[in-house]
Amino acid sequence: MSDHPATLTALIATDVAPRAKKSIYPEPFASRMEGREKRILGDLFGLTNFGVNLTTLAPNAVSALRHCHTHQDEFIYIVQGRPSLVTNEGKTQLAPGMCAGFKAGTGNAHCLLNETDEVVLYLEVGDRTPNDEVAYPDEDLKAVFHNGGWMFLHKDGSSY
Amino acid sequence: MSDHPATLTALIATDVAPRAKKSIYPEPFASRMEGREKRILGDLFGLTNFGVNLTTLAPNAVSALRHCHTHQDEFIYIVQGRPSLVTNEGKTQLAPGMCAGFKAGTGNAHCLLNETDEVVLYLEVGDRTPNDEVAYPDEDLKAVFHNGGWMFLHKDGSSY
Numbered sequence: 001m002s003d004h005p006a007t008l009t010a011l012i013a014t015d016v017a018p019r020a021k022k023s024i025y026p027e028p029f030a031s032r033m034e035g036r037e038k039r040i041l042g043d044l045f046g047l048t049n050f051g052v053n054l055t056t057l058a059p060n061a062v063s064a065l066r067h068c069h070t071h072q073d074e075f076i077y078i079v080q081g082r083p084s085l086v087t088n089e090g091k092t093q094l095a096p097g098m099c100a101g102f103k104a105g106t107g108n109a110h111c112l113l114n115e116t117d118e119v120v121l122y123l124e125v126g127d128r129t130p131n132d133e134v135a136y137p138d139e140d141l142k143a144v145f146h147n148g149g150w151m152f153l154h155k156d157g158s159s160y
Numbered sequence: 161m162s163d164h165p166a167t168l169t170a171l172i173a174t175d176v177a178p179r180a181k182k183s184i185y186p187e188p189f190a191s192r193m194e195g196r197e198k199r200i201l202g203d204l205f206g207l208t209n210f211g212v213n214l215t216t217l218a219p220n221a222v223s224a225l226r227h228c229h230t231h232q233d234e235f236i237y238i239v240q241g242r243p244s245l246v247t248n249e250g251k252t253q254l255a256p257g258m259c260a261g262f263k264a265g266t267g268n269a270h271c272l273l274n275e276t277d278e279v280v281l282y283l284e285v286g287d288r289t290p291n292d293e294v295a296y297p298d299e300d301l302k303a304v305f306h307n308g309g310w311m312f313l314h315k316d317g318s319s320y
Contacts, residue, residue: 009245009247010254012258014257041259041261042235045262046261046266047233047263049264050287052237073207075201075202075205075210077173077237085169092169092170097174097239100170101204101212103205103206123237125210127209127287
C-alpha cells in the first residue's frame with residue numbers, strides 16, 4: 001500500500017483507473033474477461049480484511065467464470081445496468097439497487113453476465129479468509145488462495 | 161439465519177425492512193441515532209465474514225458516534241445525498257458515487273453527518289475480525305466485540 005497514503009479521505013469511485021491487468025486467470029479463460037474492468041477501491045484506503053471493487057461489464061461481458069468459494073463470502077450491489085445473475089438455480093435479471101450475497105461453502109456457483117446493450121456497473125465485496133478454494137463447475141479449473149495470492153490449477157491438481 | 165433461507169437469490173435493497181432496534185448504544189447515545197435507519201443486507205444472504213448495510217440518514221442524522229476500530233476495517237459508498245464525512249482531519253462533503261475506507265488501527269475516528277435537507281443513502285461494509293475494540297474520542301464510551309456482540313463501557317472500563 002506504499003503508493004496509497006493512509007491519509008486518503010474519500011474519492012469518486014469512477015475516477016479510479018481500472019486495474020491494468022484485465023484478469024488473473026490463465027488462458028484460455030483470461031481472454032474471456034475482455035469486456036470487464038475492475039476499479040480496486042478498498043485497497044486504496046489500505047483495507048486488508050476485505051476487498052471492494054467497482055466493476056464495469058460491457059455488453060456481453062461476464063463478471064467471472066461461474067464459481068463458488070469454500071471460505072470467502074461475497075456480496076454485490078448493482079449501481080447501473082441490468083446484468084443477469086447466473087447461479088446453480090438459473091438466471092435472474094438484476095437492476096440498479098438490487099443486491100446479492102454468496103455465502104462461502106454453499107456450493108452455489110455464480111457469475112454476472114451482461115446480456116443487454118447497456119454498460120453494467122456494480123460494487124463487489126469479498127473477504128480474504130485464508131485457505132480459500134474456488135470451484136468452477138463449468139471449466140477444468142480450480143483456484144487455491146495461497147500466500148495472499150491465487151494459484152490456478154486443472155481440476156486434477158496439475159499446473160496451468 | 162434460520163429465518164433467511166440460504167436460497168435467497170437477490171433482492172431490492174430498499175425493500176428490506178429497516179432494523180427494528182434503532183441503535184445498540186447505551187443511552188444517552190442511542191437517542192442521538194434517531195434519524196438513522198439500517199437495512200441489514202449481508203446477513204439476509206447468510207454472510208458471516210462481513211456485514212453490509214444500506215443506511216439512511218434523515219437531515220441532521222449521524223451515521224454513528226465518531227469512532228475508530230482496532231481490528232475491523234470499514235468501507236462506505238454513497239448511493240444518494242451529500243453527507244459530511246468527519247474524521248480527525250476535519251470535514252469533507254461527499255456525493256453519490258464517492259467512497260471512503262477506514263483501515264483498522266489507524267486511530268482516525270470517523271462518522272457521517274447529514275447537514276443537508278435531503279436524505280442520504282449509503283452502503284457500509286465492515287468485517288467481523290474478533291478482539292475488536294472501538295474508541296469514541298468525543299464521548300465517555302468505548303466498545304469491545306465480545307462473543308460476536310458489542311459490549312459498551314465507560315472509558316474507565318465501568319459498565320453502562
